[in-house]
Amino acid sequence: MGKLLIVGSIAFDEIETPFGKTGKILGGAATFIGLAAGQFRVDAGVVSVVGDDLPEEYLNLLKERDIDVTGVEVIQGGKTFYWKGKYHNDLNSRDTLVTELNTLGDFDPVVPEDFKDADVVMLGNLHPNIQLSVIRQMKVRPKLTVLDTMNFWMDNTWDELMEVIKLIDVITINDEEARQLTGEHSLVKAAAKIQNMGPKYVVIKKGEHGALLFHKEYIFFAPALPLEEVFDPTGAGDTFAGGFAGYLAQTKNISFESLKNAIVQGSNLASFCVERFGTERMLDLEKHEVDLRLAQFKELTQFNIELT
Amino acid sequence: MGKLLIVGSIAFDEIETPFGKTGKILGGAATFIGLAAGQFRVDAGVVSVVGDDLPEEYLNLLKERDIDVTGVEVIQGGKTFYWKGKYHNDLNSRDTLVTELNTLGDFDPVVPEDFKDADVVMLGNLHPNIQLSVIRQMKVRPKLTVLDTMNFWMDNTWDELMEVIKLIDVITINDEEARQLTGEHSLVKAAAKIQNMGPKYVVIKKGEHGALLFHKEYIFFAPALPLEEVFDPTGAGDTFAGGFAGYLAQTKNISFESLKNAIVQGSNLASFCVERFGTERMLDLEKHEVDLRLAQFKELTQFNIELT
Numbered sequence: 001m002g003k004l005l006i007v008g009s010i011a012f013d014e015i016e017t018p019f020g021k022t023g024k025i026l027g028g029a030a031t032f033i034g035l036a037a038g039q040f041r042v043d044a045g046v047v048s049v050v051g052d053d054l055p056e057e058y059l060n061l062l063k064e065r066d067i068d069v070t071g072v073e074v075i076q077g078g079k080t081f082y083w084k085g086k087y088h089n090d091l092n093s094r095d096t097l098v099t100e101l102n103t104l105g106d107f108d109p110v111v112p113e114d115f116k117d118a119d120v121v122m123l124g125n126l127h128p129n130i131q132l133s134v135i136r137q138m139k140v141r142p143k144l145t146v147l148d149t150m151n152f153w154m155d156n157t158w159d160e161l162m163e164v165i166k167l168i169d170v171i172t173i174n175d176e177e178a179r180q181l182t183g184e185h186s187l188v189k190a191a192a193k194i195q196n197m198g199p200k201y202v203v204i205k206k207g208e209h210g211a212l213l214f215h216k217e218y219i220f221f222a223p224a225l226p227l228e229e230v231f232d233p234t235g236a237g238d239t240f241a242g243g244f245a246g247y248l249a250q251t252k253n254i255s256f257e258s259l260k261n262a263i264v265q266g267s268n269l270a271s272f273c274v275e276r277f278g279t280e281r282m283l284d285l286e287k288h289e290v291d292l293r294l295a296q297f298k299e300l301t302q303f304n305i306e307l308t
Numbered sequence: 309m310g311k312l313l314i315v316g317s318i319a320f321d322e323i324e325t326p327f328g329k330t331g332k333i334l335g336g337a338a339t340f341i342g343l344a345a346g347q348f349r350v351d352a353g354v355v356s357v358v359g360d361d362l363p364e365e366y367l368n369l370l371k372e373r374d375i376d377v378t379g380v381e382v383i384q385g386g387k388t389f390y391w392k393g394k395y396h397n398d399l400n401s402r403d404t405l406v407t408e409l410n411t412l413g414d415f416d417p418v419v420p421e422d423f424k425d426a427d428v429v430m431l432g433n434l435h436p437n438i439q440l441s442v443i444r445q446m447k448v449r450p451k452l453t454v455l456d457t458m459n460f461w462m463d464n465t466w467d468e469l470m471e472v473i474k475l476i477d478v479i480t481i482n483d484e485e486a487r488q489l490t491g492e493h494s495l496v497k498a499a500a501k502i503q504n505m506g507p508k509y510v511v512i513k514k515g516e517h518g519a520l521l522f523h524k525e526y527i528f529f530a531p532a533l534p535l536e537e538v539f540d541p542t543g544a545g546d547t548f549a550g551g552f553a554g555y556l557a558q559t560k561n562i563s564f565e566s567l568k569n570a571i572v573q574g575s576n577l578a579s580f581c582v583e584r585f586g587t588e589r590m591l592d593l594e595k596h597e598v599d600l601r602l603a604q605f606k607e608l609t610q611f612n613i614e615l616t
Binding site: 089090185186187188189206209210212218219220221222223226227228229230257260261264265294298299300301302303304305 | 609611
């Protein structure tokens, strides 16, 4: 059983999709990553910051899944990060209606002593300087450091992002971000350029079109499981990342074959996340459901052609 | 070795992509289907119509690959179907600049006696009444009839299209066409509705995002091989269909497992087609290259997770 350090936001999300709308519900990258990683046998801990307006029961949801939250700083009198968004009809795009950084704006992460020797570090989407601070606090170089980021940081904090990208092993970004980061339309060319920036592995998330893993001349692809209905895509990317990192922390095997399996595990868990609003589906997800869908995932992708 | 009947256009194509432009070159659904099917051990014949402006060497390219062209009617004084198109920068969309149906406008297909007992019939994209005429000329019900069609026939010949769809076993259409045909955004729901219209198997082509095969509750997915550069997408869908039908005609095995393999073979061949203008790459493609890329295709998609 490996140790997994998760860094990311814990948030109030307010979501509108064609199927309905929520009030303020639990969200945030660290939340989704934690809930996904909680499906594996890992010793996981979260570093984050919230205000004292976050209901205690929200943190308890992580605690109940044996996720250490001593690294979650609660700012007295502070407000928790709040995001409100509305998805378009095809659910492939969304408008951000409100972003209030609140306590996340001054987030100065402190890694608990117990997690300074984590096997895997999962850096959720945050200001690159926060991600950098966490990397620098580690006492032992992790077996694998995974970084998630987004176009916002490419637009606004390019130099800082380049600094952190140099130091990590795996980057997870979407296809448009990979193109923005490199100026290459071809994802094969983009992934090669990104590897030259530092990361040995590049994971390109294509949403409903699956995910690609690149490493040297090797490429692996996992589709998203075709669903009757995507209800709410919020958190799917973080759930993917949490499944990916959680599986690798459990196995402590950082071979390409193992990373392929991690991509499949991440895709599999993300297929549940989108079935209901926010964290709802991940909170009642049971092991036998995960295993059943993993079997479906194999049926979806595995074939048997004899090569002559 | 099975018998494969191919029905479709033989055309002059004139293509512009960001990488350059061609003059009038060989194109057409039957051409691409034939060249792809020619990679398999099949007894293939083409039914089509051309004018006497088509250089004899073009038909010889098919003949040299043991594809029977006695079903290709040459109209003396007639002109061959001509299509001119320009691709946008991302190569995912294109504008049709010229369409001259010419002899194709009065195409009255005549299936050669030798092919009225074909094991597999591949109906390339044409007016549904032409497709229907071919089905009615068959003496023996084929093991498998595959139909390709497009949004144009949904817009203009809905009733005729519904008539032919009732009679075929496999339909291949793209994602937007599947949505148009059913009014369902979810491809899972769309595929279920299409199966209720007649076809036992539904193949949804998503271009660079791969292809899905649906049959009852079973789903199989094959990605497009990630390429450094897509040079010209013209003919990729037909090459896919030709590989699919060619493989099935070779094996004469119409199980779901065999159809999965056929999807992989089609995807594999399509990955070559897009590497150069028109039929260029398919014309110099050799077996060892196909096999090598099939091995890459396995690496790209196959994993080994133990289910517990």
